[in-house]
Amino acid sequence: MPLLRFDLVAGRSPEELRALLDAAHDAVVEAFEVPGGDRYQVVHQHPRGELVVHDTDLGIERTDAVVLLQMTSRQRSREQKEAFYRLLTRNLEKECGIAPSDVVVSVVENSDADWSFGHGRAQFLTGEL
Known part of the structure; x- marks a missing residue:
């Protein structure tokens, strides 16, 4: 946890997808x-x-390499989120x-009660995590 959902334009190779997922995971581990x-x-x-990803009138140019990432997570500090954005893009x-x-x-935030990692239990609440 967190749960990362990537929306991409189709066409990346399995190796490119693995590199993308590994790079994002490394940012999660370091930032959080x-x-x-x-x-x-x-x-x-x-x-x-x-997949339409405009720039909210910020003048940001997008290409077909665009990565739209929705992260669902427990609450994180502003500093952690900003570190994640920097690490992810780097x-x-x-x-x-x-x-x-x-x-x-x-980023979509939720609480400990919103996670079950299996066996029908909320492991954050039971103390297993």
Whole structure:
């Protein structure tokens, strides 16, 4: 946890997807200090033209390499989120050649009661985590 959902324009190779997911996971581990084995990621690929990501009139140019990331997570501090954004864009540019202008992140927060990792239990509430 957190849960990362990526929306991408279809066409990346399995190796490119693995590099993207690894780069994002490294940013999560560093920014939020979660264990390395704490990894939940989902990729949704869309045909060109079915993913629209405008720039909110900020003058940001987007390409077909755009990454729209929705992260669902327990509450995180402003500093942690800002570190995550910086680390994510740095990693994606370095490891995948994705420009920081092509990375959009939305964070959805929830609480410990909103997570069950299996066996019908809320492990944050039971003390298992």
